[in-house]
Amino acid sequence: MTSHWTAAHVAAIDRATMACAPLLSKPQPLIEGIDLWDYWPVQAEDGSQALIAGGTLFILLSAPALLDPDARHGMARLRLMHRVGDKWRDLGLLFDDGFSPGSREWSGSAILSPDHGHITLYYTVAGTRGEDVLSFSQRLFETRAALSVEGDAIALSPWSTPVEMLVPDGIDYVRDMEGGGAIGTIKAFRDPAFFRDPADGAAYVFFAASLAQSSSFWNGAVGMARRAPDGRWDLLPPLIAADGLNNELERPHVIVHDGRYYLFWSTQQKVFADDGPAGPNGLYGMTSDSLAGPWRPINGTGLAFANPPQAPFQAYSWFVLPDLTVQSFADMTGIAHVPADPAQARRHFGGAPAPDLRLAIEGDRLWLA
Template sequence: MTSHWTAAHVAAIDRETMACAPLFPKPQPLIPGVDLWDYWPVQEEDGSQAVIAGGTLFILLSAPTLLDPEARHGMARLRLMHRVGNVWRDLGLLFENGFSPGSREWSGSAIVSGDHDHITLYYTVAGTRGEQVLSYSQRLFETQAALSVVGNAITLSAWSTPVEMLVPDGIDYMRDMEGGGAIGTIKAFRDPAFFRDPADGAAYVFFAASLARSASFWNGAVGMARLMPDGQWQRLPPLISADGLNNELERPHVIVHGGRYYLFWSTQQKVFADGGPTGPNGLYGMTSDSLDGPWRPINGTGLAFANPPRAPFQAYSWFVLPDLTVQSFADMIGIAHVPVDPAEARHHFGGAPAPDLRLQIEGDRVWLA
């Protein structure tokens, strides 16, 4: 059953009373000369952060620092880092040059085995290898590497040949990802997030998608697939539809809290439908008593919290863990408008992890602790 996030839900957002994240200063780069954004921890199958070598392994999108920070999307490579407390250690690019079957690597999720001897990565391959002009095709792949930890030394073996998990069918999910190519118009088949359902032990991935049979340009959705006994992923109908409302429901992921399911995603004001109600850049979500739904917008609107009004682009790509920690990256810091000039954008771009936040949840209500 597909549930719907609608204009009526978003119209009920009260900009005067909505929950907002606190302001924070522009962080120092973790790696000089490198921008970092969308990131996720290596997780146990229950979704908790895995403790590895006394800390947490993270996979991040990375690119060389360029004048225009928006150019990073066309150069994105996955990077491995290790955090102990507030200290980050760079372990380098995750893959060798030419490993992925695309021109760049986008977001996903990673799960460590129960005995911590290997990691499975689910990620987005964007474009095609060797293309001269960047395309916006998106494919979902999985790969594995053996993990070895000796003291503080963390070693990964060569990654297995990436295997495509599933493809859009042109019936539920759009095949054409281009959407004109401009920021905010690109269609979605990306951001696979692994989830093990405690109710029956079944494994799923959720992903950002675009509806195939839609009369609207704004046809964002949350897709899902289930892992079958033969090891193949079975494509399922969309879990959430934002048809006619919003173009991109990015990095969707599910946690279980208090016996309920909570599905979260990130979206931006600029990708809401023209002429309709718009929400702020923020963390959104829905809740259900079962994975099958029906799903209800948290807080009646879907909005968990927004960036602060004085800095509406301060952070993005929020990721909620089962302990209700919320991770994100520092985007445009200390600015209330979208920079047009690349030099201005570079001055304000954070390009590093943002401070962690924490949610509180009670039934359909979600708020910042």
């Protein structure tokens, strides 16, 4: 059954008392001349960060650092990096030129096999290969590569030919992704996040989606699919609907904590409906006693925490791990408004991982520890 995130939930957010992340300084770039954003660790099937060569492998979106930081979205390529403690090592672009069937590579998740022999990547292909004008079509693909580790040397075999996992059906999920083409207006079929349900061992992916049976422009949803015994993915109805409320529930993912399920997503103030309440840029979520629901907004509103009011755009794309660590990237730091001038935006854009945060959870209540 689909659960609903509603205007009444968001209207109950009290900006005077809501939890806010600490102020973030603009970080130093990890790779000079390269912007990095939306990133995720290679995980074990239980969702924990996999220990590889004494640290963690991460996959990040990357692009050359142009004058306008927003230009990165049209050039995004997946990049592999290794972190040991606070030291990052660049392992280069994940795929060879022309490998992906699109013009850009967007977010997903990556899972290490139980024998540590290979990594399976679930990711978003945006656009089509060779297109002259960038389109906003989004497709979900999976591919895998053998992993070998000798000391601190990490190697991945050539990735297998990407296989399309799911196709929007036009019944539950919108097929046309364009939505006007501006940032915040495009529709969603992206960000696949793998989840193994400990209750029955079934494999799922959750993804950002848009509702097909909606009369509202603001028709964001969290979609889901389950892997069938033959290896195919079966598309299921949306897990969460924000119909009439919000256009983008981005990078949705699920963890289990103390026997409860917690579903998290990121969203921004600018993608809430014009004629309703708007929440801040922040991490949002719902909780349930089972994957099937019903799902209840955490803290009664859905808001876990927001960026601080002095810097409401300082971080984005939060990713929660089962140990309640929260990872994100530094976005527009040290400024209360997004600059119209690209040069000024560049001076404030972080383009690197933000410091980790940590959550505390007690039932339906959640706060920053």
